[in-house]
Amino acid sequence: MAQEIDALLQESRTFPPSEEFRKQANANDPEIWAKAKADREQYWADWAAELDWQTKWDRVLEWNPPDAKWFAGGKLNASYNCLDRHLATRGDKVALIWEGEPGEIRRVTYRELHAEVSKFANVLKSRGVASGDRVAIYMPLIVEAVVAMLACARIGAVHSVVFGGFSSDALKDRIQDAEAKLVITASSGYRRGTIVPLKKTTDAAVAECPTIEHVIVVRRRDEDEVAMQTDRDVWYHEAMANADANCEAVPLDSEHMLYMLYTSGSTGKPKGIVHTTGGYLTECYATCKWVFDLKENDIYWCTADIGWVTGHSYVVYGPLACGATVMIYEGAPDFPKKDRFWDIIERHKVTIFYTAPTAIRAFMKWGEALPRAHDMSSLRLLGTVGEPINPEAWIWYNQNIGGERCPIVDTWWQTETGGIMITPLPGLVATKPGSATKPFPGIDAEILDERGNRVEVGGGYLAITTPWPSMLRGIYGDPERFQEQYWSKWPGIYFTGDGAKRDEDGYFWLLGRVDDVINVAGHRIGTMEVESALVDHRSVAEAAVVGIQHEIKGTAIAAFVIVKESEREEAMRDPAKFEQELKAHVSEKIGAIARPEKILMTADLPKTRSGKIMRRLLRDIAEGRALGDVTTLADPSVVATLKEKYEEEN
Numbered sequence: 031m032a033q034e035i036d037a038l039l040q041e042s043r044t045f046p047p048s049e050e051f052r053k054q055a056n057a058n059d060p061e062i063w064a065k066a067k068a069d070r071e072q073y074w075a076d077w078a079a080e081l082d083w084q085t086k087w088d089r090v091l092e093w094n095p096p097d098a099k100w101f102a103g104g105k106l107n108a109s110y111n112c113l114d115r116h117l118a119t120r121g122d123k124v125a126l127i128w129e130g131e132p133g134e135i136r137r138v139t140y141r142e143l144h145a146e147v148s149k150f151a152n153v154l155k156s157r158g159v160a161s162g163d164r165v166a167i168y169m170p171l172i173v174e175a176v177v178a179m180l181a182c183a184r185i186g187a188v189h190s191v192v193f194g195g196f197s198s199d200a201l202k203d204r205i206q207d208a209e210a211k212l213v214i215t216a217s218s219g220y221r222r223g224t225i226v227p228l229k230k231t232t233d234a235a236v237a238e239c240p241t242i243e244h245v246i247v248v249r250r251r252d253e254d255e256v257a258m259q260t261d262r263d264v265w266y267h268e269a270m271a272n273a274d275a276n277c278e279a280v281p282l283d284s285e286h287m288l289y290m291l292y293t294s295g296s297t298g299k300p301k302g303i304v305h306t307t308g309g310y311l312t313e314c315y316a317t318c319k320w321v322f323d324l325k326e327n328d329i330y331w332c333t334a335d336i337g338w339v340t341g342h343s344y345v346v347y348g349p350l351a352c353g354a355t356v357m358i359y360e361g362a363p364d365f366p367k368k369d370r371f372w373d374i375i376e377r378h379k380v381t382i383f384y385t386a387p388t389a390i391r392a393f394m395k396w397g398e399a400l401p402r403a404h405d406m407s408s409l410r411l412l413g414t415v416g417e418p419i420n421p422e423a424w425i426w427y428n429q430n431i432g433g434e435r436c437p438i439v440d441t442w443w444q445t446e447t448g449g450i451m452i453t454p455l456p457g458l459v460a461t462k463p464g465s466a467t468k469p470f471p472g473i474d475a476e477i478l479d480e481r482g483n484r485v486e487v488g489g490g491y492l493a494i495t496t497p498w499p500s501m502l503r504g505i506y507g508d509p510e511r512f513q514e515q516y517w518s519k520w521p522g523i524y525f526t527g528d529g530a531k532r533d534e535d536g537y538f539w540l541l542g543r544v545d546d547v548i549n550v551a552g553h554r555i556g557t558m559e560v561e562s563a564l565v566d567h568r569s570v571a572e573a574a575v576v577g578i579q580h581e582i583k584g585t586a587i588a589a590f591v592i593v594k595e596s597e598r599e600e601a602m603r604d605p606a607k608f609e610q611e612l613k614a615h616v617s618e619k620i621g622a623i624a625r626p627e628k629i630l631m632t633a634d635l636p637k638t639r640s641g642k643i644m645r646r647l648l649r650d651i652a653e654g655r656a657l658g659d660v661t662t663l664a665d666p667s668v669v670a671t672l673k674e675k676y677e678e679e680n
């Protein structure tokens with residue numbers, strides 16, 4: 031970590047907002063942090079009041095750590111706030127511009143989206159979905175995916191979106207944990223020109239999910255042939271043909287569960303992070319207004335998939351609550367060519383563009399000639415999220431995508447935080463490449479040491495010391511883990527799992543995870559999950575997984591694997607083939623994003639005398655560094671042998 035801190039300290043360039051941007055910015059009062067601090071609850075209540083409530087709240091906050099209730103007693107509906115309330119003023123405004131990977135374009139106005147969501151909410155009701163029921167959504171990024179989410183919200187059903195790149199096993203685990211009643215999927219999806227058979231994958235998962243009563247299937251391509259199980263499976267277009275377009279948005283308690291979303295933690299089982307309605311929507315709305323500076327005429331594009339929290343907060347709930355025009359693109363950035371994103375920005379005149387550092391690093395590698403060939407003068411603001419951005423990539427983004435005129439908002443947050451927490455306000459904060467700068471007004475982020483003492487300048491753990499509206503309300507079905515994971519390090523204080531430092535100007539610099547979570551290309555993967563998947567292979571006795579630096583992904587996965595004695599001869603006959611087999615096994619168990627970059631077979635793993643695997647040493651080996659302290663090892667010769675072997679093979 032010391033090395034990283036040094037490297038970042040060398041970054042001293044600052045980029046103050048232009049006078050022109052500041053003047054027109056939604057947030058341009060330098061006192062807003064102080065004002066929010068003076069009365070934090072009133073500040074958030076003012077934001078909440080910009081939403082439409084059927085019943086106003088009685089109390090802004092009830093805080094019994096770790097349980098928070100925001101806007102208690104209030105009633106509202108997220109779908110109403112994203113749709114109905116815009117009809118009078120923005121009915122004919124385009125809500126979604128969708129582009130499919132093969133190039134189809136669909137523009138959906140707020141009025142049309144409202145009708146489609148209402149119809150689909152009626153379809154869900156007719157299939158027995160009631161308030162509080164869980165509905166799994168396993169879809170490509172198509173308009174119907176947004177419709178599905180908002181239709182659940184409309185009737186108080188809880189959606190659990192599962193990323194379309196996850197395997198049937200991963201889908202099955204998530205459906206089982208949530209005890210979902212219904213799955214919404216598509217006949218297929220596109221990924222880099224190939225057809226992904228989503229319905230088939232769903233069928234394999236649902237075969238082991240007795241709670242599922244129906245599977246609703248969107249026909250992605252006319253030629254898709256999928257097996258439909260009578261009584262269980264329903265075509266979306268058939269069900270919609272007869273559905274009534276009137277469906278009242280049910281007024282729901284502010285703390286009614288809006289959705290759950292699974293994310294990796296430091297144990298094997300993914301956690302279903304729970305978000306509720308009023309506070310969540312308030313913070314998504316507020317951050318869209320101030321961080322993205324959303325205006326009536328913007329064409330806003332966040333490239334995240336709805337399978338991740340960014341897709342929930344900044345593709346669907348935040349921007350639609352603001353009445354924005356949201357661009358969504360189904361496919362890969364390099365299909366059919368590596369300039370697809372720039373082409374989209376040019377054709378649709380995108381004004382705000384929010385993406386991940388891993389994508390920016392890939393764009394850098396593909397070269398500046400590609401963006402240069404497109405007119406991207408419509409852009410006025412850029413954002414990043416998901417992992418630390420290296421200053422070099424930041425500068426490249428600024429010059430080649432932003433034309434040195436667009437402020438860049440590097441936004442730090444998590445699935446658990448629900449909304450953006452540390453970020454520049456583009457009209458007010460001078461940015462420094464690689465720093466997420468300062469907490470959003472009304473957010474109390476601090477750097478704490480192990481004992482919970484505040485670190486004014488320097489490194490430590492990133493903590494949030496007071497409750498915030500969009501905070502997670504729990505881990506689905508596991509209150510102990512919720513308490514243990516986030517609230518046990520320091521009482522009443524939220525532990526993020528990230529290391530960070532604060533500089534002399536009070537700017538935050540994120541330093542990555544301090545737990546057993548690997549952030550691969552901006553997506554969280556638990557080391558334990560990958561280890562379990564490896565050990566699940568019939569030939570593997572034990573496995574240890576670490577994150578290693580990677581040019582594009584930021585971090586990639588390296589796995590150390592002990593092969594069972596009885597299988598060793600067989601595996602060694604063709605080690606390259608065996609490695610491929612293990613990588614494929616992990617893809618199949620979890621999904622391609624968890625596929626290890628490197629696999630090293632070993633006879634032993636470095637362990638402490640108490641039997642704990644020393645991942646720090648494995649990281650040293652995998653990254654070719656000198657070995658750190660080995661004195662606590664049960665058998666120091668193990669690492670020496672391993673290091674030698676690793677160097678031989680790489």
Ligand code: PRX
Nearest residue numbers: 415416417418440441442443444445540554
């Ligand atoms: O380590 C931090 C990193 O991503 C983690 C959260 O991952 P996830 O829940 O999947 O949500 C990603 C999208 C919000 C954090 O604990 N992270 C996220 N944004 C940043 C970041 N690290 C550095 N800078 C960021 N801007």
